[in-house]
Amino acid sequence: MTTTESTDVTAAQGIGTSPVRPDGTMKVRGEFAYSSDLWHEDMLWGATLRSPHPYAHITGIDISAALALPGVYAVLTHTDVPGVNRYGLEHPDQPVLAEDVVRYQGEPVAIVAADHPETARRAVAKIDVGYEVLEPVTDSEAAVAGEGPELHPGGNVVRHVPIRFGEQDVTADVVVTGRYEVGMQDQAFLGPESGLAVPAEDGGVDLFVATQWLHVDQQQIVAALGLPKDKVRLTLGGVGGAFGGREDLSIQVHACLLALHTGKPVKMVYNREESFYGHVHRHPATLYYEHGADRDGRLVYVRARMYLDGGAYASTTGAVSGNAATLGVGPYSVPNVTIDCWGTYSNNPPCGAMRGFGAVQAAFAYESQMDRLARACGLDPVEVRLRNAMSEGTRLPTGQVVDSAAPVDELLTRLRAMPLPADRSGEPDLRHLPGGVSNTTHGEGVVRGVGYAVGIKNICFSEGFDDYSTARVRLEALGGEPAATVQTAACEVGQGLVTILQQIIRTELGVEQVTTLPMDTSIGSAGSSSASRQSYMTGGAVRAAALEVRAALVEHAARILGHDRGDLSVGGGKVVSRTDGVLADLVDVLGDAAFDRTVEWRHRPTESLDPETGQGNAHVQYGFAAHRAVVDVDTELGLLKVVALDCVQDVGKALNPQAVLGQIQGGSAQGLGLAVMEEIQTEGGVIRNPSFTDYLIPTVLDMPPMRIEVLELADPHAPYGLRGVGEPPTISSTPAIVAAIRAATGLALDRVPVRPEHLTGT
Amino acid sequence: MRLNVTVNGERRQADDVWEGESLLYVLRERLGLPGSKNACEQGECGSCTVYLDDVPACSCLVAAGQAEGREVRTVEGLAEGEALDPVQQSFVDAGAVQCGFCTPGLVVAAHDLLDRVPDPSDEEIREALAGNLCRCTGYEKILDAVRTAAGAR
Ligand code: FES
Ligand code: FES
Numbered sequence: 001m002t003t004t005e006s007t008d009v010t011a012a013q014g015i016g017t018s019p020v021r022p023d024g025t026m027k028v029r030g031e032f033a034y035s036s037d038l039w040h041e042d043m044l045w046g047a048t049l050r051s052p053h054p055y056a057h058i059t060g061i062d063i064s065a066a067l068a069l070p071g072v073y074a075v076l077t078h079t080d081v082p083g084v085n086r087y088g089l090e091h092p093d094q095p096v097l098a099e100d101v102v103r104y105q106g107e108p109v110a111i112v113a114a115d116h117p118e119t120a121r122r123a124v125a126k127i128d129v130g131y132e133v134l135e136p137v138t139d140s141e142a143a144v145a146g147e148g149p150e151l152h153p154g155g156n157v158v159r160h161v162p163i164r165f166g167e168q169d170v171t172a173d174v175v176v177t178g179r180y181e182v183g184m185q186d187q188a189f190l191g192p193e194s195g196l197a198v199p200a201e202d203g204g205v206d207l208f209v210a211t212q213w214l215h216v217d218q219q220q221i222v223a224a225l226g227l228p229k230d231k232v233r234l235t236l237g238g239v240g241g242a243f244g245g246r247e248d249l250s251i252q253v254h255a256c257l258l259a260l261h262t263g264k265p266v267k268m269v270y271n272r273e274e275s276f277y278g279h280v281h282r283h284p285a286t287l288y289y290e291h292g293a294d295r296d297g298r299l300v301y302v303r304a305r306m307y308l309d310g311g312a313y314a315s316t317t318g319a320v321s322g323n324a325a326t327l328g329v330g331p332y333s334v335p336n337v338t339i340d341c342w343g344t345y346s347n348n349p350p351c352g353a354m355r356g357f358g359a360v361q362a363a364f365a366y367e368s369q370m371d372r373l374a375r376a377c378g379l380d381p382v383e384v385r386l387r388n389a390m391s392e393g394t395r396l397p398t399g400q401v402v403d404s405a406a407p408v409d410e411l412l413t414r415l416r417a418m419p420l421p422a423d424r425s426g427e428p429d430l431r432h433l434p435g436g437v438s439n440t441t442h443g444e445g446v447v448r449g450v451g452y453a454v455g456i457k458n459i460c461f462s463e464g465f466d467d468y469s470t471a472r473v474r475l476e477a478l479g480g481e482p483a484a485t486v487q488t489a490a491c492e493v494g495q496g497l498v499t500i501l502q503q504i505i506r507t508e509l510g511v512e513q514v515t516t517l518p519m520d521t522s523i524g525s526a527g528s529s530s531a532s533r534q535s536y537m538t539g540g541a542v543r544a545a546a547l548e549v550r551a552a553l554v555e556h557a558a559r560i561l562g563h564d565r566g567d568l569s570v571g572g573g574k575v576v577s578r579t580d581g582v583l584a585d586l587v588d589v590l591g592d593a594a595f596d597r598t599v600e601w602r603h604r605p606t607e608s609l610d611p612e613t614g615q616g617n618a619h620v621q622y623g624f625a626a627h628r629a630v631v632d633v634d635t636e637l638g639l640l641k642v643v644a645l646d647c648v649q650d651v652g653k654a655l656n657p658q659a660v661l662g663q664i665q666g667g668s669a670q671g672l673g674l675a676v677m678e679e680i681q682t683e684g685g686v687i688r689n690p691s692f693t694d695y696l697i698p699t700v701l702d703m704p705p706m707r708i709e710v711l712e713l714a715d716p717h718a719p720y721g722l723r724g725v726g727e728p729p730t731i732s733s734t735p736a737i738v739a740a741i742r743a744a745t746g747l748a749l750d751r752v753p754v755r756p757e758h759l760t761g762t
Numbered sequence: 763m764r765l766n767v768t769v770n771g772e773r774r775q776a777d778d779v780w781e782g783e784s785l786l787y788v789l790r791e792r793l794g795l796p797g798s799k800n801a802c803e804q805g806e807c808g809s810c811t812v813y814l815d816d817v818p819a820c821s822c823l824v825a826a827g828q829a830e831g832r833e834v835r836t837v838e839g840l841a842e843g844e845a846l847d848p849v850q851q852s853f854v855d856a857g858a859v860q861c862g863f864c865t866p867g868l869v870v871a872a873h874d875l876l877d878r879v880p881d882p883s884d885e886e887i888r889e890a891l892a893g894n895l896c897r898c899t900g901y902e903k904i905l906d907a908v909r910t911a912a913g914a915r
Binding site: 018020021023024025027028029030031032033034036037039116118187188189190191192239240241243269271272273429431437493494495496658659661662664665666667668669670691692693697698699700701703705706 | 780782783790791794795796797798799800801802803804806807809836837838840841846850851853854855857859860861862863864865866869885887888889891892893894895896897898899900901902903904905
């Protein structure tokens with residue numbers, strides 16, 4: 001069966017259209033059940049005792065005072081973990097509850113269940129833990145040099161990724177170097193970590209939770225609980241955003257432990273401060289770059305050393321390092337490359353997945369370098385990028401040849417052709433100036449700059465990972481209408497996957513009514529809602545299942561209509577003959593029959609990287625976006641206003657144009673946050689700003705209007721030609737904004753976020 | 763303590779309320795109205811915005827006792843039966859809802875703005891919504907939604 005034949009691309013509310021979200025109405029009415037909204041008769045509240053120290057030995061834990069508090073049902077420590085007290089996405093190195101050592105501030109030490117959240121919090125405060133405080137390890141470069149105490153057996157390097165491509169000792173006429181730093185960014189999803197664990201009669205537990213990947217949670221939970229897989233069932237609770245921050249476990253094992261121990265349903269909800277301790281963050285990074293080029297600005301070589309601080313536990317540090325290294329030169333064609341990237345352990349907060357996943361850190365450095373190179377060669381920043389732009393057929397530093405559209409030059413030329421915002425003139429509206437209605441300037445001391453950047457991101461899981469998704473599609477007649485049902489375990493985290501899966505079925509089966517079953521572990525894994533992969537992977541799986549249903553349906557229709565099946569198709573609720581037109585209503589052909597197919601679908605395989613040279617066809621697909629930022633800077637106060645942030649992105653095929661724009665706008669905003677405000681500030685491993693008062697994310701006053709152009713250059717290897725959308729806009733937005741600030745001020749600015757003191761020099 | 767409060771036009775009573783509970787907690791956990799959201803419980807995000815005697819307030823910052831005898835209107839009280847309020851409808855249509863966690867607070871804030879200023883400029887919309895964080899949308903489609911709702915009311 002070919003998979004492209006007779007797709008009805010004009011189906012009402014099918015792909016390429018923007019139907020309203022099936023969950024939209026419930027969400028605006030306040031009736032959508034988020035994981036923090038769940039409630040159960042007789043439920044208890046869980047709470048977590050966390051380490052106040054980044055690094056300490058635990059000398060003793062006394063829970064007696066906490067247990068004695070009326071209303072407290074359980075106080076559990078590591079000795080109550082029945083299975084393996086370790087979990088982790090790449091290496092199981094993280095305790096469910098700390099044993100004799102804590103490795104970061106906020107590490108869970110004990111958990112409590114009580115009849116009121118305040119009782120639980122008070123019980124937590126009554127647990128007496130003895131600590132012998134140790135000097136924290138916080139320096140990634142020292143870790144690579146082998147200095148300092150080992151935080152884990154085997155040392156403090158989680159992964160070293162070398163890339164050796166082309167000549168290693170070439171020289172060039174023009175050389176620019178730089179050292180860059182990226183601060184620790186937080187996903188800051190609005191829905192707090194939360195869930196409800198309900199003990200079951202079979203000795204197992206049902207967990208309703210906000211997560212990105214139900215099956216990988218399940219795997220880690222059963223290991224910790226020492227239960228067989230069928231005893232731990234997960235259902236997705238409503239998710240209030242994710243952005244990578246829900247890939248690692250938070251409340252999952254803790255809530256299940258408390259529920260199994262007390263025999264009662266247990267709800268856990270972090271508050272905002274606890275959320276800052278309760279999930280991994282974006283790796284802070286230090287990056288050293290050297291670019292060599294000829295006098296025309298054509299790159300001869302790139303050399304880089306990157307240090308990514310993974311914090312106390314490995315999480316996805318290995319894969320993040322792989323991305324930073326393999327995408328380390330950016331979307332450019334470079335003949336000779338030497339890169340070493342290290343992901344390390346420290347006593348800082350654990351870092352893992354966040355939108356852009358390693359590509360963000362590299363992009364700030366390589367795009368800053370491209371601007372330096374432009375200046376050194378006397379070239380326009382766009383021109384130097386155009387001269388080096390990769391394209392289809394380019395061999396990347398991993399040796400992989402790009403085999404679908406890579407329209408880097410087109411993104412840049414379109415961006416450059418977009419109109420710029422008008423200059424300020426006359427008496428300015430305060431609301432358009434840096435500082436806004438705080439009335440800090442009327443335009444004096446304000447300078448404007450324009451900056452460009454372009455980025456690259458791998459889509460789907462890479463480096464030989466067996467990446468698949470499972471989907472079930474059912475078609476039958478219900479209430480006199482043909483009706484389809486779709487079931488997957490793919491997590492809707494806000495991105496709009498639930499809409500897209502329905503659109504795909506409408507396109508493939510020509511039915512309007514599509515019901516989406518709850519996402520749970522009763523079906524096979526869908527993989528994670530990360531790596532911009534769900535439209536590709538679960539979209540691909542749903543499409544494949546729908547095509548199998550369609551083939552069976554056509555077979556059935558041919559039999560009962562006595563027609564040649566090669567001549568039949570379905571669309572618009574009808575069975576159609578190519579020669580004779582409409583033959584019958586689909587609902588009549590269906591009768592009492594039901595077609596039900598489950599498919600496990602994979603993208604084409606990738607390869608692991610050679611551990612010495614970093615060579616290998618490691619990635620499935622690449623996504624590209626480019627941004628142009630216009631920024632006004634008040635050089636006296638160090639305040640700034642992003643006046644415009646324009647974007648061009650290639651999405652292969654926009655399955656839902658409205659959702660595509662939403663991803664570009666939201667992703668660009670997160671990039672703006674990293675550029676000018678967002679950083680978890682740590683001092684000796686201690687977080688200084690765990691609140692929305694001190695960790696600022698962009699408001700509606702910070703985000704400028706965006707001009708956006710979306711290209712649709714099909715990738716022949718992907719379903720419908722689509723290209724993952726979610727991450728690329730987060731990557732190029734940050735360096736474009738910083739380039740604009742540099743253009744306005746002439747400052748070097750080699751660290752993000754840019755703070756007022758960087759602009760005023762005070 | 764016992765709390766008496768009128769919510770969405772109905773007189774409600776909650777017993778055994780602990781003094782430290784917020785109005786948000788009482789609405790969500792005691793009165794079965796989890797529509798108002800708990801994104802920060804620090805007064806910084808606006809996801810818990812409700813009308814308190816017709817004035818929008820962050821319900822996470824209102825002690826339960828302060829609501830005694832007063833009128834509260836939450837996001838659950840904006841639609842007329844099946845018919846969405848124009849603000850709600852335009853949020854759905856414009857694609858202003860992704861994860862939707864910010865949505866209840868934004869819908870209430872936008873509803874209040876349009877009650878006060880029927881035809882707001884973009885600057886006025888931005889100022890009115892500046893206390894409501896959204897992490898998903900970059901705000902562009904939220905602005906679209908409010909503009910459309912202004913036209914529809
Ligand atoms: S929850 Fe009330 S302002 Fe954030
Ligand atoms: S839609 Fe997710 S926070 Fe606004």
